[in-house]
Amino acid sequence: MIKFNEKAPYAPVEYLYDVEEILYKGRSRFQEIIVIRNPYYGRMLLLDDVVQITERDEFFYHEMMTHIVMHSHPEPKKVVVIGGGDGGVVREVLKHKTVEKVFFVEIDEEVINVSRKFFPTVSAGMDDARVEIKIMDGADFVLNRKQADIDAVIIDSTDIIGFARSLFTTDFFNNVKNCLTKDGMFVTHTESLHFHKDIVIEIQEVLKKVFPVVDLYTAPIATYPGNWWAFAVASKNLSPREVRRRYDISTKYYSDEIHRQAFMPIGMYEKLMQRKLEW
Amino acid sequence: MIKNFRIEKHHAGIVAKATLFKCLRYLDKEVVETPFLLIDGEKLREKVSLIGRSIRNSTVFYAVKANPDREVIRFLHALGTGFEIASEGELELLLSIGVEPAKIISSNPVKSLKFLKLASTTGVNRFSFDSPDEVEKLAHHIPHCDVYVRLSVPNEGSEWPLSKKFGVELDEALALLCRARDRGLNPAGITFHVGSQCTNIYNWNIALEKAKTLWDMAEKSGIRLRLLNIGGGYPIAYTKSVVSIESIERNINALIYDKFPEDITVHLEPGRAVVGDAGIFVTTVIGKAKRSDENWLYIDVGVFNGLMESVGGIKYSYIVETSKQARHKKQWTVAGPSCDSFDVIDKNVTLHEPQVGDIVLILSSGAYTVSYASEFNGFSIPKTILI
Numbered sequence: 149m150i151k152f153n154e155k156a157p158y159a160p161v162e163y164l165y166d167v168e169e170i171l172y173k174g175r176s177r178f179q180e181i182i183v184i185r186n187p188y189y190g191r192m193l194l195l196d197d198v199v200q201i202t203e204r205d206e207f208f209y210h211e212m213m214t215h216i217v218m219h220s221h222p223e224p225k226k227v228v229v230i231g232g233g234d235g236g237v238v239r240e241v242l243k244h245k246t247v248e249k250v251f252f253v254e255i256d257e258e259v260i261n262v263s264r265k266f267f268p269t270v271s272a273g274m275d276d277a278r279v280e281i282k283i284m285d286g287a288d289f290v291l292n293r294k295q296a297d298i299d300a301v302i303i304d305s306t307d308i309i310g311f312a313r314s315l316f317t318t319d320f321f322n323n324v325k326n327c328l329t330k331d332g333m334f335v336t337h338t339e340s341l342h343f344h345k346d347i348v349i350e351i352q353e354v355l356k357k358v359f360p361v362v363d364l365y366t367a368p369i370a371t372y373p374g375n376w377w378a379f380a381v382a383s384k385n386l387s388p389r390e391v392r393r394r395y396d397i398s399t400k401y402y403s404d405e406i407h408r409q410a411f412m413p414i415g416m417y418e419k420l421m422q423r424k425l426e427w
Numbered sequence: 428m429i430k431n432f433r434i435e436k437h438h439a440g441i442v443a444k445a446t447l448f449k450c451l452r453y454l455d456k457e458v459v460e461t462p463f464l465l466i467d468g469e470k471l472r473e474k475v476s477l478i479g480r481s482i483r484n485s486t487v488f489y490a491v492k493a494n495p496d497r498e499v500i501r502f503l504h505a506l507g508t509g510f511e512i513a514s515e516g517e518l519e520l521l522l523s524i525g526v527e528p529a530k531i532i533s534s535n536p537v538k539s540l541k542f543l544k545l546a547s548t549t550g551v552n553r554f555s556f557d558s559p560d561e562v563e564k565l566a567h568h569i570p571h572c573d574v575y576v577r578l579s580v581p582n583e584g585s586e587w588p589l590s591k592k593f594g595v596e597l598d599e600a601l602a603l604l605c606r607a608r609d610r611g612l613n614p615a616g617i618t619f620h621v622g623s624q625c626t627n628i629y630n631w632n633i634a635l636e637k638a639k640t641l642w643d644m645a646e647k648s649g650i651r652l653r654l655l656n657i658g659g660g661y662p663i664a665y666t667k668s669v670v671s672i673e674s675i676e677r678n679i680n681a682l683i684y685d686k687f688p689e690d691i692t693v694h695l696e697p698g699r700a701v702v703g704d705a706g707i708f709v710t711t712v713i714g715k716a717k718r719s720d721e722n723w724l725y726i727d728v729g730v731f732n733g734l735m736e737s738v739g740g741i742k743y744s745y746i747v748e749t750s751k752q753a754r755h756k757k758q759w760t761v762a763g764p765s766c767d768s769f770d771v772i773d774k775n776v777t778l779h780e781p782q783v784g785d786i787v788l789i790l791s792s793g794a795y796t797v798s799y800a801s802e803f804n805g806f807s808i809p810k811t812i813l814i
């Protein structure tokens with residue numbers, strides 16, 4: 149059987165996947181897009197040779213990316229999803245009945261097309277009437293948005309040192325803040341706490357210069373090197389640790405219980421930020 | 428607009444992701460006027476906490492020559508590091524920042540008179556030497572100071588050998604220690620330098636063996652030494668990974684434990700390993716040319732204004748800014764901006780093709796770069812920026 153050897157430049161480990169079939173291989177303006185099938189994970193989406201999602205376990209990432217902010221906000225109506233061209237986050241956002249509008253901002257239309265074709269269960273929400281698809285750089289979208297009417301901004305991007313860097317600049321974070329309502333929430337994925345703790349800290353520090361409330365939660369993602377994945381979450385005043393709405397959606401991993409345990413204990417968080425966690 | 432850089436697997440072994448992330452964030456937000464040297468403070472902090480950790484009774488004195496930038500020195504001072512200096516200029520810099528003289532040593536075996544005069548008025552009190560004349564100078568200017576003799580040791584396997592210029596053999600070293608004692612100085616110990624960017628772990632074995640021999644010889648002559656200064660030399664990754672500092676230190680520590688008294692004081696004076704891989708040179712492509720079948724890439728830093736060590740054989744890794752469309756790599760001769768034909772940084776460098784005006788990042792360039800730079804041909808010395 150042929151193999152796929154993942155070449156994430158900064159991972160100190162490499163993963164080797166069995167490939168039953170290469171279902172798609174193409175190059176967009178931005179990146180190489182490949183879909184393979186693996187006997188365990190099912191279909192897998194690769195961007196520039198890095199695994200983004202797999203059919204079998206995508207819900208860990210998509211649920212945890214989405215539902216923390218959606219449950220700590222008292223009533224999320226307008227949501228912006230930047231990146232996540234596969235549509236997984238959009239699908240999760242739409243599970244919330246409060247949602248009236250989702251701006252789905254993806255720079256690479258090809259990823260959307262590939263997902264529609266090969267990941268129908270992931271891309272399922274894209275055609276919902278509440279969703280407005282915008283093919284553009286998410287950084288430009290928040291820059292040009294003049295009203296502060298967004299309840300949640302969710303960033304599901306590729307690697308932070310690649311072209312998705314526009315979603316990690318201080319200007320970008322400021323622009324996000326400017327389009328959030330007073331209870332607005334922001335979440336972005338950062339890095340593995342095992343392998344790149346220093347970057348996780350760095351992003352927390354940068355966000356703290358912009359937002360009054362900044363925190364960190366984690367989720368286990370089997371296919372991301374380092375597995376113990378950190379999400380940076382920020383808001384203008386509400387703590388994301390609190391579940392402010394009844395949990396009544398159907399999920400596989402996320403629950404109100406998981407919500408509370410996903411955050412680092414305060415003492416450990418402080419140690420992390422003081423760079424006293426040594427590994 | 429975000430700049431598009433070609434980051435590849437092999438870069439990962441050279442520059443830390445966090446350092447690169449900070450550097451790219453800096454470049455994304457600023458309108459940049461190159462060339463300049465970015466230094467990642469967090470990387471400095473990490474190196475300072477790492478170096479010396481595995482060697483008992485050790486104290487670290489950063490070799491200021493590696494990068495004497497004011498902000499870098501201030502940052503290291505705040506972390507509690509000591510400093511190793513060679514000249515009046517370096518001493519003045521440290522004093523102006525408020526570094527206590529007790530945190531300063533000088534391992535330059537041949538010191539200028541100006542330096543000695545300034546040192547004597549400020550209380551710097553620990554010096555290396557390797558000649559009778561130096562004993563006289565020290566006895567005259569700084570009577571009773573602590574001195575340690577520089578032993579000559581093999582420098583094979585280090586990319587920047589230092590041994591030819593300094594150091595003496597065992598018999599002469601002993602004679603010098605005795606002479607220092609007779610002239611009222613305090614013969615405190617021994618130093619050596621295995622050569623900078625030393626990737627041969629056995630250099631330390633040979634050096635420590637030799638130092639032990641001298642230690643015993645001194646003892647027989649009634650001189651009880653207590654200080655072992657093991658110099659610098661720890662390597663950093665330029666184009667390939669190198670043996671880790673932990674492994675080097677574990678080896679050194681075992682040897683010292685085995686050979687020397689329990690209460691020995693060990694001094695380390697690393698330069699390159701402290702600042703080298705915290706630094707990224709940010710340069711710009713100023714021209715390209717094809718000369719016979721050689722592709723030339725001209726950038727705004729060269730041998731004279733920052734990359735002097737390339738002449739001694741140091742090869743760097745580069746990350747280029749290119750459009751996504753540039754798929755193919757070419758072999759380049761990379762050259763600096765001056766009109767001197769000596770100003771060639773490297774040959775046969777495989778890179779995606781950048782355009783004139785694109786940025787080229789030069790990795791692991793925090794040490795012995797800006798500190799060597801001149802304004803030859805009117806090209807200014809790049810600034811160091813601590814981020």
Ligand SMILES: Cc1ncc(COP(=O)(O)O)c(C=O)c1O
Nearest residue numbers: 490534623624659660697698699
């Ligand atoms: C006496 C002395 N100590 C320390 C150093 C620092 O060496 P390195 O940068 O290799 O650690 C040097 C370098 O030239 C030196 O001459």
